[in-house]
Amino acid sequence: DQQVKQNSPSLSVQEGRISILNCDYTNSMFDYFLWYKKYPAEGPTFLISISSIKDKNEDGRFTVFLNKSAKHLSLHIVPSQPGDSAVYFCAASAQGGSEKLVFGKGTKLTVNP
Amino acid sequence: DAEITQSPRHKITETGRQVTLACHQTWNHNNMFWYRQDLGHGLRLIHYSYGVQDTNKGEVSDGYSVSRSNTEDLPLTLESAASSQTSVYFCASSDPGTSYEQYFGPGTRLTVT
Numbered sequence: 001d002q003q004v005k006q007n008s009p010s011l012s013v014q015e016g017r018i019s020i021l022n023c024d025y026t027n028s029m030f031d032y033f034l035w036y037k038k039y040p041a042e043g044p045t046f047l048i049s050i051s052s053i054k055d056k057n058e059d060g061r062f063t064v065f066l067n068k069s070a071k072h073l074s075l076h077i078v079p080s081q082p083g084d085s086a087v088y089f090c091a092a093s094a095q096g097g098s099e100k101l102v103f104g105k106g107t108k109l110t111v112n113p
Numbered sequence: 114d115a116e117i118t119q120s121p122r123h124k125i126t127e128t129g130r131q132v133t134l135a136c137h138q139t140w141n142h143n144n145m146f147w148y149r150q151d152l153g154h155g156l157r158l159i160h161y162s163y164g165v166q167d168t169n170k171g172e173v174s175d176g177y178s179v180s181r182s183n184t185e186d187l188p189l190t191l192e193s194a195a196s197s198q199t200s201v202y203f204c205a206s207s208d209p210g211t212s213y214e215q216y217f218g219p220g221t222r223l224t225v226t
Binding site: 006032034036041042043044045046049089091093099100101102103104105106 | 117144146148153154155156157158161163171203205207209213214215216217218219220
């Protein structure tokens, strides 16, 4: 049973527009969420995170929104740039647990010039 | 600068052979993790360790083993390689109690023929 779901395998947007990547989770024990970015032939790199005590966290062009009642989070990238083209993974962890991360399958974002 | 390295970056082996993938981190992190990435599955946890002499099974541990004799290294061993273990393998580390962010290595692409 997949606990972290990224239902869109791919997303294509125009440079300068907003990119919205979505993630749903089923485990109510998850209370910390992270987004990772991965370029081909490289390891994933941490992008932004959010604790369940917040509903929004912003870092430059990247904002993550958390809707706990819907068990849904989203990553907004504004404005999108061609260098943002990568695979984005959503991950979740349960505090007080094992510090393991559970990852979604990823969404491949393509930003067209 | 602190880093996490993996070797080899590419490996081709035959079915039935024992293979060991190396992971070395200079962050001095107690937590270390091994994942595999496959198309359609995202990142799946194989084994993890919270410190020297500690090892734990992850979601897809069958056919794999790890050992932790020091803080810096967590080698992953495939006891008898199978074609189903053809994948890209990532090692990661994190600092317990301060952040759930995991730092990833560049990955090892393993092909079992």
